[in-house]
Every structure is written in structure tokens, then in C-alpha cells.
Amino acid sequence: MSIEKVETLVVGAGQAGIAMSEHLSNMGEKHLVLERHQIADRWRTERWDSLVANGPAWHDSFPSMPFSDVDPDAFAPKEKVADYFVEYARMINAPVRCGVEVTGVQRIAGKPGFRVETTQGVIETTNIVAATGPFQRPVIPPVVPVDADVLQMHSSGYRNPAQLPEGAVLVVGAGSSGAQIANELMGSGRQVYLSVAAHDRPPRSYRGRDFVWWLGVLGKWDAQTTEMGQEHVTISVSGADGGHTVDFRRLAGQGMNLLGLTRSFKNGVLSFAPDLSEHLAAGDANYLSVLDEADAYVERYGLDLPEEPEARIVEPNPECVSNPILELNLAEAGITTIIWATGFAVDYSWLDVPVLDQNGRPLHQRGVTKEPGIYFLGLPWQSRRGSSFIWGVWHDAKYLADHIAIQKQYRKYNDSKLS
Numbered sequence: 232m233s234i235e236k237v238e239t240l241v242v243g244a245g246q247a248g249i250a251m252s253e254h255l256s257n258m259g260e261k262h263l264v265l266e267r268h269q270i271a272d273r274w275r276t277e278r279w280d281s282l283v284a285n286g287p288a289w290h291d292s293f294p295s296m297p298f299s300d301v302d303p304d305a306f307a308p309k310e311k312v313a314d315y316f317v318e319y320a321r322m323i324n325a326p327v328r329c330g331v332e333v334t335g336v337q338r339i340a341g342k343p344g345f346r347v348e349t350t351q352g353v354i355e356t357t358n359i360v361a362a363t364g365p366f367q368r369p370v371i372p373p374v375v376p377v378d379a380d381v382l383q384m385h386s387s388g389y390r391n392p393a394q395l396p397e398g399a400v401l402v403v404g405a406g407s408s409g410a411q412i413a414n415e416l417m418g419s420g421r422q423v424y425l426s427v428a429a430h431d432r433p434p435r436s437y438r439g440r441d442f443v444w445w446l447g448v449l450g451k452w453d454a455q456t457t458e459m460g461q462e463h464v465t466i467s468v469s470g471a472d473g474g475h476t477v478d479f480r481r482l483a484g485q486g487m488n489l490l491g492l493t494r495s496f497k498n499g500v501l502s503f504a505p506d507l508s509e510h511l512a513a514g515d516a517n518y519l520s521v522l523d524e525a526d527a528y529v530e531r532y533g534l535d536l537p538e539e540p541e542a543r544i545v546e547p548n549p550e551c552v553s554n555p556i557l558e559l560n561l562a563e564a565g566i567t568t569i570i571w572a573t574g575f576a577v578d579y580s581w582l583d584v585p586v587l588d589q590n591g592r593p594l595h596q597r598g599v600t601k602e603p604g605i606y607f608l609g610l611p612w613q614s615r616r617g618s619s620f621i622w623g624v625w626h627d628a629k630y631l632a633d634h635i636a637i638q639k640q641y642r643k644y645n646d647s648k649l650s
Contacts, residue, residue, distance in 0.1 A: 255632050288301040337583050370574050422488075519543065585602060
């Protein structure tokens with residue numbers, strides 16, 4: 232069997248892989264993009280039906296092409312996001328090969344490059360860009376046994392309320408996914424319990440500007456490291472129903488039962504930490520800090536943006552916050568489903584090269600590893616806070632394409648000296 236040879240192999244054809252392909256093409260670098268399913272597959276197959284982008288279309292797109300059929304200030308539905316990347320790949324003539332999975336990568340002994348095993352044969356390449364993103368393996372904490380008398384699923388498996396059995400639902404995790412799914416379920420008439428942990432809760436908009444604009448002008452998208460203790464704090468924001476600020480007290484006032492951090496399970500009873508009020512207060516502080524910085528920015532630069540004093544009104548604590556539930560008997564509460572909105576882990580089990588730490592996480596500097604020719608793209612905080620967002624990954628891809636081109640020049644110089 233012949234071995235295919237390519238200069239650069241990009242693994243994954245989501246937003247990261249397509250951005251990488253554009254910049255490699257602009258640099259005149261020959262490459263191939265492998266995708267095990269279809270372009271932007273996770274947007275179509277691992278997200279709930281009503282999901283929309285969390286940022287407005289003017290922001291959550293690549294610079295070279297705006298959304299053609301979505302209002303710039305609207306939030307694109309997930310299918311339109313997937314269609315956008317398919318059209319983008321077509322526009323840049325990206326060399327994407329779908330239906331091919333990479334199963335193994337080893338360094339070639341005695342010379343630069345890597346041997347790549349795929350479901351359609353072997354490829355040898357000088358560079359590999361792992362562009363599979365941060366949402367690879369759903370994480371469900373081992374709290375409730377799999378044989379417990381309740382349906383358990385990860386948020387990536389949730390589609391709509393109709394797929395769930397009759398009964399109340401517990402959603403664990405109050406980031407963007409958990410908050411939106413819980414709100415949708417409550418809107419469908421379900422009794423919903425929501426387990427809330429540490430979170431940031433920015434305003435959806437303030438003084439006539441979306442929060443993505445505020446984070447941009449305030450320099451927060453460009454932050455290069457998280458604040459101490461904030462490494463695992465999720466952002467709770469929603470573009471659903473035209474976009475709105477997530478307000479957990481308001482959700483509780485509408486009938487949602489808020490709970491603290493989910494801790495343990497025994498004999499059909501779940502236990503929760505007494506930290507609900509603490510997490511809500513921290514979320515409020517984050518929310519108000521954005522308003523404070525926005526007001527200071529408006530005053531400093533004399534912007535004509537309308538004041539919005541009502542944005543600072545904080546709803547009173549509902550009963551579930553004043554007297555938190557610390558134990559919950561699932562059967563007595565009528566809970567038949569638990570949805571774990573508890574995030575994802577990376578999975579680079581196919582990458583048999585020393586570029587991962589003991590927990591399988593990439594070791595890199597802005598996506599560049601110590602193993603010449605191995606790169607990562609699409610990771611949270613890869614170079615800045617915005618790295619895992621659509622626009623952010625585009626800029627990180629340009630940096631990697633430049634690095635690949637520079638290293639190619641070094642190799643050419645070396646080869647010319649040896650010939």
C-alpha cells in the first residue's frame with residue numbers, strides 16, 4: 232500500500248481546522264484537513280435543537296466572510312453556524328477530506344516528520360495541527376451510579392424536552408449550557424432543579440452594547456491568563472430568545488429550584504453543598520464589575536450611550552436561596568432525569584508523541600509544542616481569553632501558520648547546506 236505524503240496535516244474540520252486551512256493557503260503552504268465526520272459536525276450532532284451562538288453574528292464570525300443570512304446583531308442558530316463553516320470551507324477551497332479518522336501518530340525515527348495512521352491508510356507529514364478543539368470527551372462526575380433509577384445524560388446528548396421521560400429534571404452545572412437547558416425545560420412545563428457552582432455572569436448587554444463589545448473595548452478578550460482561582464469558573468450567558476442576561480434569582484422566582492454544588496449520592500438521596508448564596512453573590516460581583524468598568528469607560532471617552540440604572544437592580548433572595556436544600560430524595564421530588572452540564576475533557580489518545588502532560592492535556596506555548604512539527608489549535612486560553620471563540624481561533628491559526636512557514640524556511644536552509 233502506498234503512503235500518502237503531505238507537508239502539513241490538520242486534524243479536525245471545525246472552526247479551528249477551517250481557520251488553519253485559510254491561513255496555510257494564504258501562506259502558500261500545502262496541506263490536508265482530515266475530518267472524521269462532516270465539517271463542523273459537533274454543531275449539528277452534539278448540541279441541543281434550539282441552541283444559538285452565544286455571541287452576535289457580527290462578532291462570532293471570521294473576518295473574511297460575514298454571516299449572509301443572519302442579522303449582524305442576532306444570534307445564529309446552530310445549523311446556520313455549521314452551514315457557515317461549510318460555506319467558508321468552500322469559499323477558501325479548503326482541502327477537507329471527510330469521513331477519515333486519525334487513529335495514531337508516531338514520530339518517524341531518524342528524520343523529521345510523523346507517520347499518521349488513519350481509517351483510510353497511512354500518511355506521512357512534516358507538521359500536524361491538532362485542531363479538534365476543547366469539546367472532545369463529555370465529562371460526567373462519578374456521583375450518581377449508572378445503575379441508579381434515573382436517566383442520566385450529558386448536556387451534549389440533550390436535544391429537547393420531548394426526548395426525556397415524564398417527570399422533574401435536575402440540571403447539574405449553571406454555565407451557559409446548563410442555564411439555557413434548564414430555562415428551556417422550565418418553559419416546557421417541567422419542574423426543574425438547577426445545581427449552581429462558581430460562575431461568571433456578565434450582562435448580555437449594557438447601555439446599548441452587547442457584552443462581547445464591552446469585553447473587547449475593556450481589553451478582557453486579550454487577557455493572557457486567568458486570575459488566580461478562576462481557572463475553572465464558567466461563563467453563564469445566553470443568546471436564546473434574542474439574548475438575555477442570565478439571572479438565577481429571576482429564574483427561581485419563576486419556579487426553578489436552585490441548589491448548591493452537587494456533592495454526593497446515597498440511597499437515592501443527593502447531597503448539596505451549602506454554598507448557593509456564596510456562588511450567586513460571586514456571580515453578582517462579576518456582573519456589577521463589568522457595569523462599573525463600562526461606566527468608567529463611557530465617562531473617560533465621553534461616549535453618548537444611554538444610562539441604564541435599572542441594570543443594577545438585584546432581585547431579592549428567593550426561598551431556595553434563603554433556606555437552601557441540602558438533601559434531595561430523587562424519587563420523592565419526582566426527578567426522573569439528570570442532565571450533567573459539566574463540561575468536556577480533551578482526548579488526544581491518538582497522538583503518541585511526548586506533547587501531553589500526565590493528564591493528557593497539551594503542553595504548549597500559544598499552540599506551539601517542544602516537539603518540532605506538532606501544534607494545537609482551538610484550546611481555551613491558548614493565547615488569550617478569546618482563543619476558543621470563533622474570532623479568536625482565527626487569529627491563533629494565523630500565528631501557527633506563520634510559525635509553520637518560518638520553520639519551513641529553516642529546513643530549506645539546512646537542506647541547501649547539506650546538498
